[in-house]
Amino acid sequence: MVRRMRRLAVLTVGGLAAVLLSLAVAEPAKAAPKSPPAGVDISGHGLAEPLQLRADRHSEHVRAIVDQVSARVLVRQSGGPKKADLGPKYTVVVLAGDTPKQTYDLYPKAVGGPRVYRPAKQPDSRKTSAAWFLGRVSMSETLRTAGVPLERTYEAVSGGIGGGERIIPEEALNPAQDINEAFGELRRLLLLNVAVVLVITLGLAGIALLIRRRTR
Incomplete structure (x- = not known):
């Protein structure tokens, strides 16, 4: 049971980290260019x-x-x-x-x-x-x-x-381009920070669960 819980925690942490890291690395979606006025x-x-x-x-x-x-x-x-x-x-x-x-x-x-x-x-x-x-x-x-x-x-x-x-x-x-790039960099930084926090939190939760089960 302990091994199953440990494996589940590892898979969950890895999956969340992969998703968040992929979002952080991916470029922000750009709106499709509008057709010019007549x-x-x-x-x-x-x-x-x-x-x-x-x-x-x-x-x-x-x-x-x-x-x-x-x-x-x-x-x-x-x-x-x-x-x-x-x-x-x-x-x-x-x-x-x-x-x-x-x-x-x-x-x-x-x-x-x-x-x-x-x-x-x-x-x-x-x-x-x-x-x-x-x-x-x-x-x-x-x-x-x-x-x-x-x-x-x-x-x-x-x-x-x-x-x-x-x-x-x-x-x-082109200030609009500079602002978009700045927000893109901020977005990637925030997602990376969230990914690190989640990994640490889930890791601590897994360790606490293992300790709890061993002390029973």
Whole structure:
């Protein structure tokens, strides 16, 4: 009986440890990529008529513009900047088919960094609140490459002694990716800790059971 209990405890501990360790090592499931919107319209300073970008012909530009107003990368501000500090405004309308769904005002040259404004009144009549957000550093270049008449800029930092600059890669401008990776690492660490605690707890329980049966 003692041997059977010992074998059962070992199998249980090993099985739980294997499951938990496999969960810890496995990468967190990633959501399936959503299909891009049908297109975007851009109007504003320096544009005689709106830029009409469609996914079937300008898929990369459409994705890049939509990424500038994606909720996963925007950081909300408690208040908006002064009007004099905003600079030129560009209104982006996101389309689903031929139907406008969302609209945002982009300020790539705002003092202190790009800004995004979401009006309370949206084209699809959905209920939302007006809000200001910090924009991505790459906003100006993204708009320029899409056809907006903006001067070329470089997101650069000092190159140290001797001068020089280097361009920050696009991957470094994706806070959502960094947050997901951090949560993934935290998840794996927590599961490993749980696995160790369970192994120790079940091991102690098995030892206590054996001692109890031998002292009877």
